[in-house]
Amino acid sequence: MSIKVKLYFCVVFAFLFYSCASIKNETFLVGTYSENSNQGINVIDFNAKNNSLTLKKVITGVENPSFVITNKAKTIVVTVEEIASIDGGKVTSFTYNSKYGTFKKVNSCFTKGNHPCTIAFSKDEKHILVGNYSGGNLGVFPIDKLGNLSEIKELIQHEGKSINTNRQEKPHVHSIVLHPSENKIFVTDLGTDEIEIIPIDEDPKTILQKQHAMMTCKVPAGSGPRHLVFNKKGTKAYVTFELTNQIGVFNYLNNVLTFEKTINLTTDETKNGSAAEL
Secondary structure, three states, X not given: OOOEEEEEEOOOXXXXXXXXXXXXXXXXXXXXOOXXXXXXXXXXXXXXXXXXXXXXXXXXXXXOOOOEEEOOOOOXXXXXXXXXXXXXXXXXXXXXXXXXXXXXXXXXXXXXXXXXXEEEEOOOOOEEEEEEOOOOEEEEXXXXXXXXXXXXXXXXXXXXOOOOOOOOOOOOXXXXXXXXXXXXXXXXXXXXXXXXXXXXXXXXXXXXXXXXXXXXXXXXXXXXXXXXXXXXXXXXXXXXXOOOOEEEEXXXXXXXXXXXXXXEOOOHHHOOOOOOOO
């Protein structure tokens, strides 16, 4: 009986998906805010027969691994370390051995911005893009097929603020998403109420076309755009507005992103909380 193995990811967790006939067992990689050295990325098995969850292991040696992703081949796992220091937070890579289910740490690099909270692979998977929440900037790091990260190659600093003086006193990069066409990245900034659209450069020396990096779409003031997803065609974008508990709906046609409407996520009875993930 053949077993197919797939490795997926999400904002806070990734999962390994095992398909065997009609029974589906899943292994999740769950990112955490770690409080001590014994915590890290939790590897959790889901048993589809009895609907049970079992903690299989904990990948230690990382601090606050709050966002975890993998490459398409499911051989490399990359996480942020959402911390602050004079050199910023960290981005850390691991290799994954599907045969033995083991993870091996490769290396880490400082992100040159505090509290990195989002990461993405470039189209060719030769670079990692990292967004720093407190730093309000976006960094690019080369990565090879073995998972070795090199020092930061490019850094784009956001500027500005918005009307919520408690949360929008400066830029706060919160998500980086590759468009389905894979020729642009979309960057949400909770602090400036903007979605930045950056074309990907084909020049191997650079990845982001900085001269075109000012293409932005403003969202309703005070919304606080957090996470973004596209439909399969890439013609619709949906964005969580953390500060107003809404989903923003956008149209993307002819390389232009336009705001369409908002959808409320709360009622008078459930007005507390904030929008986080799609």
